[in-house]
Amino acid sequence: MDLTGKRVFLTGGNRGLGRAIMEALLSEGARVYFCSLQAEKGKSLEAELQDRHGSSSVFFRQCDVSDADQLKKTFDDAVSKLGWVDICINNAGIMDERKMEDTIAVNAVAQIRGSQLALDHMRRDRGGRGGVIINVVSETGFKPVYWVPVYTASKHAVLGFTTSWAKNPRMSEMGVRWRCVCVGSVDTDMIHPTEEGQMVDQSTFVIPFALLIEMSEYVAAFLKMLRDQAHDDVIFEIQNGTGGRFRKRQIVDSDGVSNPVTVD
Numbered sequence: 001m002d003l004t005g006k007r008v009f010l011t012g013g014n015r016g017l018g019r020a021i022m023e024a025l026l027s028e029g030a031r032v033y034f035c036s037l038q039a040e041k042g043k044s045l046e047a048e049l050q051d052r053h054g055s056s057s058v059f060f061r062q063c064d065v066s067d068a069d070q071l072k073k074t075f076d077d078a079v080s081k082l083g084w085v086d087i088c089i090n091n092a093g094i095m096d097e098r099k100m101e102d103t104i105a106v107n108a109v110a111q112i113r114g115s116q117l118a119l120d121h122m123r124r125d126r127g128g129r130g131g132v133i134i135n136v137v138s139e140t141g142f143k144p145v146y147w148v149p150v151y152t153a154s155k156h157a158v159l160g161f162t163t164s165w166a167k168n169p170r171m172s173e174m175g176v177r178w179r180c181v182c183v184g185s186v187d188t189d190m191i192h193p194t195e196e197g198q199m200v201d202q203s204t205f206v207i208p209f210a211l212l213i214e215m216s217e218y219v220a221a222f223l224k225m226l227r228d229q230a231h232d233d234v235i236f237e238i239q240n241g242t243g244g245r246f247r248k249r250q251i252v253d254s255d256g257v258s259n260p261v262t263v264d
């Protein structure tokens, strides 16, 4: 897919992974509408990026994605500013085991709701132009991680939702592709818990620096995934040093590989 002129809706764009992807997409000639919780940071980033890429290339609106009404109004505003949305990136997320409801609301419900808004807008069978819906999940979407069980549950939810929609037999008629970005750890604010309790058993938590993925590798892999329209697979895994790859989820019996069951 040529990204020039593509119209992108992105949640959580003011820092971390979202910001890096937004800047890369703008450099590729895409136009991006982004939202985040922090109004001041978002406004100043919008001004900085408009100076660099042009005033009609990037738009910001403050939005709490866990508020259904705010998310709908923000998505509608993106459509009105951009004309339409080709690529929806549900990226906003939090990690704090003390805030179970918030974690599920932001990481799972808001990504699901964002996907539904995008699908309704993009569906060719209902007059839309088609598009791609990308949910930024995590490796925790398909593996247990004992430091962060609630966070892990929220990511499993989005993986289940996304792979289920992608299986809909009418999806090619709808003209929509689905992706789950399942990335390992990238050094952003999120992976540095500052308060006791943000993770379970923080005392045993050590960041294995050798596993960290460089932001530049994350961005390159993400763009590779976006350009690749050939794959039916939904899960795109990004691990340190791999450059990213599509993969299937398998359930393997405890006696090894005797009877692997591919579930997507």
Ligand SMILES: NC(=O)C1=CN([C@@H]2O[C@H](COP(=O)(O)OP(=O)(O)OC[C@H]3O[C@@H](n4cnc5c(N)ncnc54)[C@H](O)[C@@H]3O)[C@@H](O)[C@H]2O)C=CC1
Residues within 6 Å of the ligand: 011, 012, 013, 014, 015, 016, 017, 018, 035, 036, 037, 038, 063, 064, 065, 066, 091, 092, 093, 094, 106, 136, 137, 138, 139, 182, 183, 184, 185, 186, 187, 188, 189, 190, 191
């Ligand atoms: N950093 C990492 O190692 C990994 C991150 N991820 C996922 O990537 C996504 C981005 O994470 P990072 O950039 O690392 O984190 P970050 O903490 O640097 O950025 C999170 C972004 O989400 C936004 N956000 C949070 N709550 C929001 C809300 N209620 N409404 C609107 N925006 C909200 C923040 O404003 C911020 O822009 C998250 O979904 C995270 O779970 C996945 C795997 C690994």
Ligand SMILES: CCCCC/C=C\C=C\C(=O)C/C=C\C/C=C\CCCC(=O)O
Residues within 6 Å of the ligand: 095, 137, 138, 139, 140, 145, 183, 184, 185, 186, 190, 191, 206, 207, 208, 211, 212
């Ligand atoms: C490698 C550093 C671990 C930092 C964990 C903190 C937050 C991670 C959030 C993510 O979404 C990252 C996704 C996966 C890494 C988490 C655990 C690694 C488990 C290692 C393993 O058993 O494979």
